[in-house]
Each structure stands twice: as structure tokens, then as C-alpha cells.
Amino acid sequence: MWKKLLRRTKKRLVKKSPAAAHFKNHQAAARLLIHERLAHFAPLCGVTYTRVAVRNQRRRWGSCSSLGNLNFNYRLVFLPAHLCDYVIVHELCHLKELNHGPNFWAEVEKVMPEYKASEAELRVIEKKFGAVVSQHAYTETSYFGQLAKRLMVV
Numbered sequence: 295m296w297k298k299l300l301r302r303t304k305k306r307l308v309k310k311s312p313a314a315a316h317f318k319n320h321q322a323a324a325r326l327l328i329h330e331r332l333a334h335f336a337p338l339c340g341v342t343y344t345r346v347a348v349r350n351q352r353r354r355w356g357s358c359s360s361l362g363n364l365n366f367n368y369r370l371v372f373l374p375a376h377l378c379d380y381v382i383v384h385e386l387c388h389l390k391e392l393n394h395g396p397n398f399w400a401e402v403e404k405v406m407p408e409y410k411a412s413e414a415e416l417r418v419i420e421k422k423f424g425a426v427v428s429q430h431a432y433t434e435t436s437y438f439g440q441l442a443k444r445l446m447v448v
């Protein structure tokens with residue numbers, strides 16, 4: 295009886311979490327966007343990738359494991375287009391150089407010569423939103439807004 299009640303309460307709590315709901319509502323859009331940009335930039339970076347995960351992670355925009363698995367924050371859909379692209383290129387270049395040494399940055403610069411400005415812009419956004427971009431930044435001009443428009447005209 296108590297166990298049943300506890301299980302039910304737990305279920306309700308999960309359902310009610312606004313963070314979980316936000317992730318659920320935007321995960322599909324994020325996946326669509328991230329896969330589209332990965333497919334675009336991977337040949338430009340000269341890499342191939344296999345496993346991609348789109349997650350609700352608090353502290354990182356993206357990461358790359360030593361096994362070559364790419365992880366991305368679903369909040370990328372709320373970033374301006376060029377910043378989302380920068381995160382994508384950054385992680386793809388980690389498939390070549392799994393560090394932040396001069397060779398890594400040279401790879402990023404080849405594909406994205408203006409990457410330093412994007413890096414700085416990201417830091418500003420992180421300060422403003424506490425490392426996490428909230429739904430307040432989700433507008434018509436956000437990346438997903440633009441992608442949606444592009445998909446409609448094609």
C-alpha cells in the first residue's frame with residue numbers, strides 16, 4: 295500500500311518537474327537541429343562520427359568522449375545560429391584533437407575563422423543565464439526558429 299502510494303507520488307513529481315517537461319518539449323527539435331548541423335559540418339572538419347546524444351545537461355553545451363561519442367545540450371536550440379554552429383564545430387574538431395591545444399584551435403579556425411568572437415559571446419550568455427539558456431531566449435530569431443523557416447520553404 296505504502297509502496298504503491300510512494301511510486302505514484304514519485305511519478306507525479308517527475309511529471310511536474312518544469313525542467314523535465316521543458317527538455318521533453320524541445321528534445322526532438324534539438325535532435326533535428328543538431329543532426330542537421332553535424333551532417334553539414336562533419337565533412338568540412340574532415341571527420342566522421344557515430345554516436346550522438348542530446349541531453350539535458352546543466353553545465354556544458356557539448357562534450358566529446360575518448361571513444362568519440364558526442365554529447366550536446368538540448369538548449370543549443372535556444373542559441374543564435376552562429377553560436378550553435380560554433381559548439382558543433384568545436385566538438386567535431388575534438389574528434390581530431392581531444393584537448394584544447396594549439397592544434398585543436400587551428401582545426402577550429404580552419405572551419406570557423408571567427409571562432410574567438412563566438413567563444414566570447416557564449417561566455418557572455420552563460421553569465422547572463424547562469425550557464426543555462428532558458429526559454430526566454432527562445433524566439434523567432436533563435437536557431438530553431440530559423441531552421442523551421444528553412445524547412446518550410448524547401
Ligand SMILES: [Zn+2]
Binds near residue numbers: 393394
Ligand atoms: Zn572543447
